[in-house]
Amino acid sequence: MNKIRPGSRDAIIEAAFQTFNARPGASLGDVAAHAGVGRATLHRHFSSRSVLMVALARTAVDELNAAIEMAVAGATSHTEGLRRALAATIPLAERQWFLAHEPVLEDPAVAAAYQADRKELHNEIDAAKAEGTFDDAVPTRWIAESYENLIYAAWALVRDGELTATQAADLAWRTLTEGLAGAK
Amino acid sequence: MNKIRPGSRDAIIEAAFQTFNARPGASLGDVAAHAGVGRATLHRHFSSRSVLMVALARTAVDELNAAIEMAVAGATSHTEGLRRALAATIPLAERQWFLAHEPVLEDPAVAAAYQADRKELHNEIDAAKAEGTFDDAVPTRWIAESYENLIYAAWALVRDGELTATQAADLAWRTLTEGLAGAK
């Protein structure tokens, strides 16, 4: 065996996330250049553009699942689990955004994993409802959609350096559960 | 003068919004076909792809401004104005999404109009803070980002037929101001 640059594949995936998030229509040449790799090498790792896209999607799903699993590990309630999962997702929001808005979801395996995650979120929200965290009268789907979109909001402020990840997570959770009303 | 199809331009813009929202990398041929128009005719109205993109952006900005202006007309407070603007924006969210995520914002005029709208939103939020609607301690930028992202959430549920526009607007406003906490 002789692998000269075992990190090439990871470097390409990393560069692809950054490049495609900045410009979804970017060429593979742009990605390769950003990864500091020849275009031919990119094709050696990912035979076609769509193969690369699916790899990105799988990476995003796997990273999210791993991050959430680790974050939720010691949670004492479904509510606390949701809160920790929200905080853990914020740094990964850019890749989740990529996953949600790229037509990669036509890939069966990716679509299945994505739907499974959404289903799991709905289950946790229902469990949190039972714990009294959310109003039973509010549709679970709305809570889930708010949850996800507030994560994007949080990520935007963290990205722009206006808030720390912790501050953003706290604000997002407060918004979701208590809202932003004034004291008066 | 002799204009056989005065609606061509509007039809193209409409088709472009739909086509690009479904697939941002779609070709002008796709757009023309979706508009029921020849590709040559599309180029007669919009000389290049970027010209079309800027036209879409301007359309989105103008539509949003018009809708908000009309909705806010009789508002008795900044808070009520924000609430009405939120409801009025939900049906236009798809186009706002297009505007926010397409690199069209490099166009100076579009970027200026976009920034002006954001600035105006911040001003209204500050005014609503003064009315006691929002906690002064919460960054205005966070409220604005939550406001916009909850609009996307509302639009998603309306699009999927799970809520009416009114229901979605009410839920988004409640989430923003009071949160989704249960009664217990």
Place this chain on the structure above:
DNA sequence: TGTTCATGATACATATATGTCTCATTTGAG
């Protein structure tokens, strides 16, 4: 009815992205 003009279809040249291939170079293993 005849004229005008937007239209659709089509051809065309150009540019760019893609995927394959070759080859000299470099890197790491033995």
Place this chain on the structure above:
DNA sequence: CTCAAATGAGACATATATGTATCATGAACA
């Protein structure tokens, strides 16, 4: 040091999108 393997550079054919130009058609208008 020697050798095998991966790499970068580049050539190459192909596909697709783009923008322009041409032309016959048909609808509106006088």
